[in-house]
Amino acid sequence: MKNISKLILTFVFGTIAFGFQAKAEDFPADIKPLMTKYTCFACHKVDARLVGPAYKDVAKKKYSVDKIVALIAKPQPSNWPGYPPMAPMTVPKDDAVKLAKYINSLK
Numbered sequence: 001m002k003n004i005s006k007l008i009l010t011f012v013f014g015t016i017a018f019g020f021q022a023k024a025e026d027f028p029a030d031i032k033p034l035m036t037k038y039t040c041f042a043c044h045k046v047d048a049r050l051v052g053p054a055y056k057d058v059a060k061k062k063y064s065v066d067k068i069v070a071l072i073a074k075p076q077p078s079n080w081p082g083y084p085p086m087a088p089m090t091v092p093k094d095d096a097v098k099l100a101k102y103i104n105s106l107k
């Protein structure tokens with residue numbers, strides 16, 4: 001009996017993990033290489049919490065592009081209670097602007 005519940009648990013979590021991975025493909029073709037290069041995708045998904053908030057939830061805060069660029073370089077963990085603090089990320093301005101515009105394009 002114990003083995004069967006273990007099997008079921010493995011199956012359920014495996015499916016969830018697989019689902020998450022499939023969703024990482026959600027980034028559009030021009031944004032995905034940036035999310036990968038700067039490792040953002042490891043902690044953020046488009047529409048679900050991962051380590052950090054879903055980009056759709058970030059978009060709801062209605063930050064300006066400049067503000068998002070600033071927050072990528074210098075995160076403010078107090079904006080996201082209940083989350084671990086994000087490490088400051090070094091992203092060249094051009095790319096940070098692209099990422100910020102993409103985040104703000106999400107509804």
Ligand code: HEC
Binds near residue numbers: 039043077087089091
């Ligand atoms: C190691 C995990 C991790 C990585 C890598 C990461 N983030 Fe985050 N991010 C977080 C967490 C956790 C939060 C929420 C806590 C915080 O803001 O410190 C967050 C918050 C944010 C916010 C909201 C800031 C705010 O104050 O509202 C933005 C925007 C963001 N991340 C963008 C990015 C981008 C773009 C990248 C890639 C350049 C990136 N993150 C990489 C974990 C990560």
